[in-house]
Amino acid sequence: MSTSLMPNYKPLPVTFVKGEGAWLWDTQGTRYLDALSGIAVCGLGHAHPAVTNAICEQAHLLLHTSNLYGIAHQQRLADALVRITGMDSTFFCNSGAEANEAALKIARLYGHRLGIKRPTIIVTEGSFHGRTLATLTATGNPKIQVGFEPLVEGFSRVPYNNIDAIIPHPDIVGILVEPIIGEGGIIMPDADYLVKLRALCDQHHWLLMLDEIQTGMGRTGEWCAYQHNNILPDVLTLAKGLGNGVPIGACLARGSVAEILTAGTHGSTFGGNPLVCRAALAVIDTIEQENLLQRAQVLGEYFSQGFKKALAGINGVVDIRIKGLMIGIELDKPCTQLISQALEKQLLINVASERVIRLLPPLILSNAQADEIMSIVSHLIREFLKVPVTEG
Numbered sequence: 001m002s003t004s005l006m007p008n009y010k011p012l013p014v015t016f017v018k019g020e021g022a023w024l025w026d027t028q029g030t031r032y033l034d035a036l037s038g039i040a041v042c043g044l045g046h047a048h049p050a051v052t053n054a055i056c057e058q059a060h061l062l063l064h065t066s067n068l069y070g071i072a073h074q075q076r077l078a079d080a081l082v083r084i085t086g087m088d089s090t091f092f093c094n095s096g097a098e099a100n101e102a103a104l105k106i107a108r109l110y111g112h113r114l115g116i117k118r119p120t121i122i123v124t125e126g127s128f129h130g131r132t133l134a135t136l137t138a139t140g141n142p143k144i145q146v147g148f149e150p151l152v153e154g155f156s157r158v159p160y161n162n163i164d165a166i167i168p169h170p171d172i173v174g175i176l177v178e179p180i181i182g183e184g185g186i187i188m189p190d191a192d193y194l195v196k197l198r199a200l201c202d203q204h205h206w207l208l209m210l211d212e213i214q215t216g217m218g219r220t221g222e223w224c225a226y227q228h229n230n231i232l233p234d235v236l237t238l239a240k241g242l243g244n245g246v247p248i249g250a251c252l253a254r255g256s257v258a259e260i261l262t263a264g265t266h267g268s269t270f271g272g273n274p275l276v277c278r279a280a281l282a283v284i285d286t287i288e289q290e291n292l293l294q295r296a297q298v299l300g301e302y303f304s305q306g307f308k309k310a311l312a313g314i315n316g317v318v319d320i321r322i323k324g325l326m327i328g329i330e331l332d333k334p335c336t337q338l339i340s341q342a343l344e345k346q347l348l349i350n351v352a353s354e355r356v357i358r359l360l361p362p363l364i365l366s367n368a369q370a371d372e373i374m375s376i377v378s379h380l381i382r383e384f385l386k387v388p389v390t391e392g
Contacts, residue, residue: 012343019046022362022369024348032346035361035373039350040182040214040326043241044286045362051244054282055275064273073277080284084223086232087252091261092272096213096239097130099249102266103176103209103235104134106253108154109260110207111173118153120171121209124160126353128183129176129211138176141184161189163196174207174234175200179225182214185353186321186328191229198231207257209235213249214326217241218287218363221297221324244283248276292363296324299361302370303327310378316385318355327359328352329381338380347376357381 016032018025022045024032037043044051058073065071078090091102104121111119123129127140136144137151140160145151156172158165160181175197181187194210201208210233215225219241222228226236234257239249249271253260270276287293304322307329311317318330334354342349352358357377361370381387 012340014343021045021047022365030346032343032348033369033372034348035359035377036348036350037241037360037362038245039240040219040360041240041243042245043217043219043292043363044244044283045364046245048244048282048286048364050282050286051246051279054278055246058275058278062274064270064275066269066273067267067271071272071274071277073274073281074272077272077277077280077284080281081238081250081252084284085236085252086254087236087258088254089252089258091251091266091268092277093249093251093268094247094270094276095130095249096211096237097132097135097249098268098271099213099237099239099251100129100135100138100176100211101132102251102261103211103237104138105266106235106251106257106260107174107176107207107209109265110257111171113260114173114205116171116173118171119173120154120156120169122156122158122166122172122175122206124158124177124181126160126181126184126187127176127178127211128181129178160184160187161193163193163200166200168204172204172206174209176209176211178211179215180220180323180326182326182358183352185330185356186326186358188321188323194226194229194231198229198233201234207234209233209237211237213237213239214360217283218293218296219324219326219360221293221300223293225323242280242283243276244279246276246279248272248280287363290364296363299363299365299370300324300327302367303359303374306370306374307378310374311381314382314385314387316387317381325359325361325363325365327357327361329357329359329377331355331357331381331385335384338384341380341384342376345376345380347373349377 016024123138125140129135129138134152216238236252321328350358
C-alpha cells in the first residue's frame, strides 16, 4: 500500500483499468463480473456509449463556470428530475452526503421559520446518510461515529419500520429515512411504512425527507422507491446512479419547502457544472429509451425466483430480500470472507452488516450474467455453510 494515500480504505488486491457493461478488466487482463456497480453507482454499466459520448462532447465545449452564471444543462437536468420525481425544484451538489446535508439545512431553516429554536429531525437505527459530521450523526451506525464526538445535535433516533416508536414533540420538524436500508443490510420495511410516515408528517406538519441515494435512479424498478407507494416526499435526495460514475448529487423539494433555500443560504462551487449535468441527462435518456425501469423489475423477479430455488431449505440462510436490483441474502453468521472468495472467482460482491451478501448489479445486466451471479453466489454460500453436495 502506498504511503502517499491515507489509510482510511482497505482495498481488495485488484486494480481495474477497463470496463464494458457489467464487465471489468484488471491490470493483468483478467475479466470480472461486476455485481456491485461501484456500490449502486454504475446503473448503466461501465463505459456506456451514451454517457461516454456526452462526457467527451461536453469536455470539448465547457467543463465549469460556477453558479455565478446560468448553466443550460443544469436547467435541463433540473427540469428532467422534476418531471420524473414529481418534485418542484432542485439543488445540485457533488455527492449523496452533500445532498443529505442540504436536506438537513432545509429542515432546520423550515423549523426556525416556524419559531422552533431547536429543530429536531427523526432518524432511524441502521440507516446510512453519509460521513460529514451532520450526516454521520444522522446515520444509525455507532461504529462510524466513534472518535468524531461531539456529534451534531438536533437528531432523535427511532427503530426502523416502527411507526409506534415515533413520539411527537414540539421540536420535531421532519423525518429523514431510507425507503430501503442499503448499507445496513438491504432491510425492507412493511409495504405501508412510507404511507404511514407520510400521513404522520401531514398530521404534524413535519417534512418527510427521503434519502434515495442508493434506491433512486431505477434501482428498485421505479425512478424512486417511494413511487411504489404512490406518495410524494417533501424533500428528496439523489446521487450514486444519477451520474453513472460522474460525481453528482441532488436535493429536491416541493411546495413551499422548495423556496426555503434562498440566495446566500447554501451553495456549491462545483455543484451542477456542465459536465456532470450532461452526463446525468444521458443517464436519464438512456433509462427511458432502453426501458430500464421495467428491466430492473423483471431482473428482480428473475433473481428472486433463482435464489429461492438455489438456496431452498439450506440451514443458515436467514432471509432473501429483493426489490428490483437491490438484493440482500442474510446468513446466520458473519460472512465477510465471501467478498475475497467471490473475487477469486472473478465476481464482485459486497457484504453489509457482516451477515448480508449485498448485490447491486447494473440495470443493463443480461439473463446469462444474472445466471452466472446466482451460480457463483449460491455455490459460495453452500461451501461457507458446509452444505453437503447431495443437497441439490
